[in-house]
Amino acid sequence: MNIFRKNKDFYWRNLLTRTALVVVTVAIISWFLPRNEGQQFRYDIGKPWMYGAFIAKFDFPVYKTDETIKRERDSLMRIFQPYYNYNPLVENRLISKFKDDFKEGIPGLPKEYVDIIANRLHHIYEAGILNTPEYNQYAKDSSNTIRVIIGKQAQNRQIKSLYSTLSAYEMLFHDNLLNKQRAILQQCNLNNYIAANLNYDKVKSMTEQDELLSSIPLASGMVMSGQKIIDRGEIIDDYAYRVLNSFEKEMKRRSATKAELTTTVIGQILFVLILVILFTMFLALFRKDYFEKPRSITMLYTMITIFPILVSLMMQHNILSVYIIPFAMAPIFIRVFMDSRTAFITHVTMILICAAAVKYQYEFIIVQLVAGLAAIYSLRELSSRAQVIKTALLVTMASAAVYFAMQLMQNNDLMKLDRSMYIHFTVNGVFLLLAYPLMYLIEKLFGFVSNVTLFELSNTNKGLLRNLSEIAPGTFQHSITVGNLAAEIANRIEANSLLVRTGALYHDIGKMSNPVFFTENQAGVNPHERMTEQESAQIIINHVYEGLKLAEKFNIPTIIKNFITTHHGTGIAKYFYIKYKNKHPDEDIDISQFQYPGPNPFTREQAILMMADTVEAASRSLTEYTEESITNLVNKLIDSQVSEGFFKECPITFRDIALAKTVLIGRLKSIYHTRISYPELNHGNDITVSEHI
Numbered sequence: 001m002n003i004f005r006k007n008k009d010f011y012w013r014n015l016l017t018r019t020a021l022v023v024v025t026v027a028i029i030s031w032f033l034p035r036n037e038g039q040q041f042r043y044d045i046g047k048p049w050m051y052g053a054f055i056a057k058f059d060f061p062v063y064k065t066d067e068t069i070k071r072e073r074d075s076l077m078r079i080f081q082p083y084y085n086y087n088p089l090v091e092n093r094l095i096s097k098f099k100d101d102f103k104e105g106i107p108g109l110p111k112e113y114v115d116i117i118a119n120r121l122h123h124i125y126e127a128g129i130l131n132t133p134e135y136n137q138y139a140k141d142s143s144n145t146i147r148v149i150i151g152k153q154a155q156n157r158q159i160k161s162l163y164s165t166l167s168a169y170e171m172l173f174h175d176n177l178l179n180k181q182r183a184i185l186q187q188c189n190l191n192n193y194i195a196a197n198l199n200y201d202k203v204k205s206m207t208e209q210d211e212l213l214s215s216i217p218l219a220s221g222m223v224m225s226g227q228k229i230i231d232r233g234e235i236i237d238d239y240a241y242r243v244l245n246s247f248e249k250e251m252k253r254r255s256a257t258k259a260e261l262t263t264t265v266i267g268q269i270l271f272v273l274i275l276v277i278l279f280t281m282f283l284a285l286f287r288k289d290y291f292e293k294p295r296s297i298t299m300l301y302t303m304i305t306i307f308p309i310l311v312s313l314m315m316q317h318n319i320l321s322v323y324i325i326p327f328a329m330a331p332i333f334i335r336v337f338m339d340s341r342t343a344f345i346t347h348v349t350m351i352l353i354c355a356a357a358v359k360y361q362y363e364f365i366i367v368q369l370v371a372g373l374a375a376i377y378s379l380r381e382l383s384s385r386a387q388v389i390k391t392a393l394l395v396t397m398a399s400a401a402v403y404f405a406m407q408l409m410q411n412n413d414l415m416k417l418d419r420s421m422y423i424h425f426t427v428n429g430v431f432l433l434l435a436y437p438l439m440y441l442i443e444k445l446f447g448f449v450s451n452v453t454l455f456e457l458s459n460t461n462k463g464l465l466r467n468l469s470e471i472a473p474g475t476f477q478h479s480i481t482v483g484n485l486a487a488e489i490a491n492r493i494e495a496n497s498l499l500v501r502t503g504a505l506y507h508d509i510g511k512m513s514n515p516v517f518f519t520e521n522q523a524g525v526n527p528h529e530r531m532t533e534q535e536s537a538q539i540i541i542n543h544v545y546e547g548l549k550l551a552e553k554f555n556i557p558t559i560i561k562n563f564i565t566t567h568h569g570t571g572i573a574k575y576f577y578i579k580y581k582n583k584h585p586d587e588d589i590d591i592s593q594f595q596y597p598g599p600n601p602f603t604r605e606q607a608i609l610m611m612a613d614t615v616e617a618a619s620r621s622l623t624e625y626t627e628e629s630i631t632n633l634v635n636k637l638i639d640s641q642v643s644e645g646f647f648k649e650c651p652i653t654f655r656d657i658a659l660a661k662t663v664l665i666g667r668l669k670s671i672y673h674t675r676i677s678y679p680e681l682n683h684g685n686d687i688t689v690s691e692h693i
Contacts, residue, residue, distance in 0.1 A: 018280065018297070025301050026276050030269045032312040033357050044359070045241050048410055053231045060250040061219030062243055072216050078141075080209060083201040084130070086150045090197040091125035098193040108184045117185075120172055121193060128162045131196045135164035148198060168194045223247075272353055279304065279349040287342055296338065299446040303330040304350050311354045322358055323424040326431040327351065327368050328375035328395045333435070337448045340376050347372035363406060367399050371428075374398035388436045396429035449557045454502045457560065464509055464554050471512045474520030478616065479505050481671075485612040489663045490605065493656040500605040503563030506556060507609060510547025510564065514539055520620075533580035537573040537594045544568065544597060566606040567613050569646045570598035600646050607652045608660060611638050615664050625672035627665075634664045 043049065064072075095118050105111035128148060130138075138144045138159040146162075147154045163171060169191045173179045223229065223243060230240050283291040283300070290296040307330060311322050330350055334343035351368045355361040378391045400422050439450050460469060460480075469476040483504035490497035515521040517528065517539050528536040547564040550556075577594040601607040614637050622629055638661055641647065647657070 014292070017294075018291070021297065021301055022276055022280055025305050026269060026273045028305055029272050029308045029353060030265070032309045033268045033272075034312055034316045035264055043236050043241065043244055045236055045238060047236055047360075049230045049232055049234050049236055049240075050362075054229045054244070056223045056225055056227045056229060056247070058225050060223055060246060062221040062223060063218055063246040063249055064220050065242060065245075068220075069216065069218065073213055076212055076216065077209075080212060081145050081147045081156065083147050083149060083154065083204040083208065084128075084198040085201050086128065086148050087197045087199055090195050091122065094193045094195060095121050095125075098190075102188070106184065106188060109181055113181070116177065117172070117190070120175060120178070124163055124168045124171055124194070125197055128157060128198045129168050129194065129196050130162055130164055130198050132164040132166045134200065135159070135162065135167070139164075146198075149201065149204075162198070165191075165194055165196060219246075268356060271356055275349050275352055276304070279345065282345050283342075290338060290342065295446045295448070299337070299442070299448070300334065300342070300346055303334065303346060304353065307350050308353045308357065312357045315357050315359075321421075321424045322354075322364070323367070323399075323421060324427040324431065326428055326434070327354070328371045328391075328432055329435050329438070331372045331376050332379055332391065332432075333439070333442055335376050335379060336439070336450055337442070343376050344372065347376075363403070366406065367403055370402045371395045371399045388433055391435075392429040392432040395432060396425050399425045399428065447558065449499075449559050451498055453557065454498050457556070458498075458502050458505060460505070464550060464556070465505055468509055468512055472515035472518070472521050474522075475508050475511045475515065475518060478520050479508055482507070482609070482612045482616050485616060485664060485667055486605075486608045488667060489608045489612060489660045492659045492663050493604070493608075495604045495608060499559070500608050503560055503605065504609055504612065506547070506551065506560050507563045507567045507613065508543065508547065509550050510543035510545065512550070513543070513546040518543075533576040533583075534593050537576040540573050540576070541594075541596055562603075563606060563609055565597065566599060566601045567609050568596040569600035569610060571596055571644070571646070600648070601650045603650055604652045604656065607647050607650045610641065610646060611657075611660050612664065614638075614641065615668070619668055619672070625668075627669060630668045630672070631665050634661050634668070638664075
């Protein structure tokens with residue numbers, strides 16, 4: 001009853017977790033999808049109209065493009081005259097200050113020079129002085145004019161007739177009389193008596209500017225109700241584009257409401273929900289192993305979520321082109337860590353969701369599906385940079401080829417084809433090269449192990465394997481032999497040969513703690529002879545625990561650590577158990593003293609390693625190596641493992657086991673060079689056999 005309740009609780013907890021994952025995925029994607037208010041069409045200049053005949057249902061103006069309006073505004077702004085207020089108090093204050101400062105005259109000059117300079121300053125102030133930055137802005141075009149307000153009147157003055165604070169100072173010395181005395185006058189700091197007396201009137205200028213700009217008509221014509229605008233298949237020209245754009249603006253102005261926006265959001269949520277549910281059903285029905293693993297399902301839904309968000313952000317902010325996003329990266333990762341069918345279904349789901357945010361959905365879907373298929377077909381496993389480069393190149397070529405084909409179907413003029421897209425495909429291919437370094441990030445985030453990592457772990461020249469070869473050389477050689485046997489079995493039954501080979505290299509690393517207690521490392525001295533059977537069994541069994549400790553210390557992935565714990569399963573150290581049983585036939589033995597901690601193998605690769613490890617170790621004890629003895633040994637050991645239930649928890653078949661036996665028998669015969677029996681010579685025959693077959 002308790003077991004049933006636990007199973008039921010697990011079922012509901014699992015269901016709620018998966019449901020929450022679906023809801024969160026749909027919510028996040030829908031939140032980022034761009035909102036389109038009013039009726040929306042997908043169109044662009046030079047592209048065919050993809051919808052039916054479009055006929056105006058009401059009168060509406062044909063609005064000018066933003067570029068046209070900007071040009072007209074810029075044209076008006078070039079003739080616009082800003083307003084400046086003339087301030088006579090500036091002149092009175094500064095000339096009075098000048099006369100007061102030099103009431104005794106200018107040292108070194110006759111006293112009348114004070115009146116001469118004051119008169120020159122008066123003429124300059126009368127012409128008008130602007131601040132230097134403002135003056136320089138208008139002086140770029142000498143024909144520019146401003147309106148100077150003096151009292152209640154406004155006068156037009158050309159900028160060339162005015163002075164800046166800098167040019168006013170220089171103007172003083174244009175007088176021949178003053179220029180001759182320049183050296184003396186420069187010591188008087190005459191620039192202190194020059195300041196702008198024309199001040200910008202912001203309120204009046206902005207009012208005048210707004211009135212001027214408001215006079216620009218926003219429309220350049222009218223479309224009458226019932227007028228045909230464009231029909232299916234017609235190429236959209238500049239005028240048709242403006243008419244369609246004007247229609248959408250008018251629709252938004254007339255009927256864009258919160259109700260419309262709500263309808264759009266509901267439609268987006270339903271669209272995303274349907275696709276995510278279908279994807280979830282695929283996993284639940286056909287990929288239960290992924291569906292039940294949190295790390296696998298999390299990675300899949302993360303891939304489905306990230307790319308639609310990127311597309312939505314790029315479309316909303318008009319950032320570059322969505323075609324530079326390496327969508328094919330998602331099926332590459334899923335193909336490497338899972339399988340091709342899951343990679344394809346995930347890619348299709350992701351692309352269909354992304355299509356809700358893009359402008360040309362048909363074109364986008366076709367190009368990205370072809371790119372995804374090219375990536376899946378070209379990359380079975382990621383183990384080198386060369387493979388990534390090859391895949392990126394094929395994806396780029398496939399995308400460009402299918403886009404070119406679609407362009408030819410829509411436009412038969414090669415000179416009018418859009419060539420900019422091929423630059424986007426190239427950039428996409430460059431970004432796709434990031435799949436190799438990002439593989440490490442995916443592994444760390446979701447707990448996967450790629451072939452790249454397995455290759456690195458298989459390097460016997462560093463790390464734990466280097467230590468194993470130096471501390472326990474016999475165990476090291478045993479591990480290599482077991483790895484070769486297991487890999488050949490894996491290849492025969494279509495399991496992961498690289499994984500099982502790597503697992504085999506690490507399965508006995510715990511023996512480094514006490515290498516002399518294992519026969520393959522002994523040189524004539526057996527320390528077990530001075531120990532009890534229980535003590536010997538515990539030392540042998542402890543190599544599993546010691547192996548796990550070393551694996552933890554060196555950050556060996558969990559998938560490899562599982563080979564350490566399962567290669568003996570829950571079996572017993574039979575040699576010491578049987579030896580103790582023979583000595584104490586009537587004793588009730590506690591079998592746990594001789595039993596490995598387990599668990600039993602739960603993957604095909606772990607089962608392969610158990611078979612290869614057991615057979616390779618036992619084969620060393622054969623007194624003779626004949627085909628019959630090797631065959632009997634292999635059949636006996638593996639049949640015993642099957643009968644004892646070691647493989648009940650892993651998906652290995654009887655056919656796989658039979659093929660494993662065949663491989664082991666064949667390989668052991670090659671290793672130990674089994675020979676045929678030589679015929680006896682008849683009496684009286686002098687021939688001597690001197691060759692080995």
